[in-house]
Amino acid sequence: MSAVTAVLMPGTGSDDVFVQAVFAGPLGAVGIEPRTPPPPPGSLLADGYLAALDRIAAGAGAPILAGGISFGAHLAAEWAVRNPDRCAGLLLALPAWNGSPGSAPASMAAKVSADLVGREGVDAALAISTAGVAPWLADELGRAWRRHGEELADGLRVAAGHPAPTLDALAGLDVPAGLAACVDDPVHPAAVAHEWAAALPRAAVVETSLEALGRDRESLGRAAVLGWLRAARG
Known part of the structure; x- marks a missing residue:
């Protein structure tokens, strides 16, 4: 696992400091150091992150592990749908919708x-x-x-109006995916994570809570990493 490059992106209005706090420890425990690009400015938020994934993947020399929190998870999955041969797996915390955001x-x-x-x-x-x-x-x-x-x-x-991958698109991603859901989060319903996992061919959901996240930022990252490890084992 030490050769894997992991790229993690934050949610809407969040930043790389938070996503690093969530994922650095859990990924470090399995020998992976995450890369957490800072948020691109304003209207470039989505396109800038997708370009960062392209750039990091091009320099990695091997498929990368992509992921993030909320909107960052959406972008990771979107990139993977476009680049299945360059994605080694997904770490998806708190996905908020699939397809068009609608009234999510x-x-x-x-x-x-x-x-x-x-x-x-x-x-x-x-x-x-x-x-x-x-x-x-x-x-x-x-x-x-x-x-x-x-x-x-x-x-x-940008984040509010950007479509997430559809469930049909997720069904074509044959990579191990770990999903983290907070059972007490009305903004990111746990049901969405379970819908994503049901669509993805190799996925596992691990549930945690916002209460736990408040005490320990790594609780959310541990859930996603544990789900990924379970999905990878099949």
């Missing part, structure tokens, strides 16, 4: 956040958005949103 909770939340940021600015939007949320989540949002800065609203809108 994560898409609607991103649109609301984008409008709020556009109207109030980042700092005022943060004050409104983090009122009453768990302190760990408020801290994560505060850091990541300020890093995105003026590009945040455009990035949120």
Whole structure:
């Protein structure tokens, strides 16, 4: 496993600091160091990440392990659908929808956040958005949103409207895929992860919770890595 290159991407409005905290330990335990590119700015969010996957895969010399959290998981799967021969496996935490986003909770939340940021600015939007949320989540949002800065609203809108792979497209991905679902997360319903796993030929879902994530960022990464290992064993 030490020769595998893993590329992980964060969710909407998040950043590489968070995805590194989630995945570095669990992947390190199996001898893999993740690469976590920083978020491309604003309207380039999706295309920039897909280009980063192309660039890293071209330099890896072997198929890569692709993955991410929420929108990052969508992009990893999208890239794998386009590049099945360059993908060694998938680590998919908290997928939020399949196909068109429609009225998926994560898409609607991103649109609301984008409008709020556009109207109030980042700092005022943060004050409104983090009122009453768990302190760990408020801290994560505060850091990541300020890093995105003026590009945040455009990035949120890109993610909100970007289609995820359809279940039919996922059915053509014959690589081991580990999916992590939080059973107490209404924005990323666990049912979506189970739908993805049912469509993928070689996949396993491991459930955890937002409560656990608040105590231990690696809990989400461990779930995805464990699912991947189970899928790889068949």
